[in-house]
Amino acid sequence: MSRVRRQLPVLAVIAAGGVLGALARHGAASLQPDAGTGWPWAILAVNVSGCLLIGVLMAVLLGLTAPHRLLRPFLGIGVLGGYTTFSTYAVDTQRLLVEGRYAAAVTYFLVTPVLALLAVWLGTAATRAVRGRRRA
Template sequence: MHDPVDPDVDLHEPRQRLELRQAPWTTLAAISAGGVSGALARYGIATALPHDAGHFAWATFAVNVAGCLLIGVLMVAITEVWQVHHLVRPFLGVGVLGGFTTFSTYVVDIQASLEAGAPRTALVYLAATLLAALAAVYAGVRLARLLTRSRRAGETR
């Protein structure tokens, strides 16, 4: 037997079996719609905050850190706080936040800084983005749990 595509899918639960049968088109549509939204938001920020090669890419940095913070909040919200429609995670997590964040541009920005003769900027940008993104996910999870503690405590009583 093959493992399910999504590790949190229980094939013994009828609703989730139905979700898998419907998943290809509805899930792809949700991801696509979310991805368009996220990518447009990222494009708007990159256009508003342009940078020259060799300079710190503040727009990409801000987008990636904000996206990581939001993914931390989202995962707590949809796995610990609310029961949501099965397309919320693909739409918001994979689509919107996947389209919004851009770790491929992060790598291109590092390469552009190196080619522009700014290795120090490239190294600072590389390390700062990595550390800030990881800290942002952690902060998003902690913040969401803190803000929803009373709600979750009320449900366990």
């Protein structure tokens, strides 16, 4: 089987997962509009919750003996990659700067990646702790 043919299923599951993730992001962002504050709460919540789920997913997959080869591309790259939106984070930061809200822009610019990294760590640590208790 050629290398390209072998990768077609991977590309297909990433695309399908990306659609599902983008739809989930749209739904989640619609639940919490900015409510006139101009602060991008919904996108912050989406990115942090997506990073938490990425931590959980990676801890689960690393604990599996032989996960299906399409599971990580579908869930990690597709669904969660489509759900999180760091491009919108950049656009929101720029919007705050253009509006002259410099303190809000810098705060958002710094807080988002810090919370995202903490969420990945928390998701991973919590999943490992739960798995550890089940083994004991």
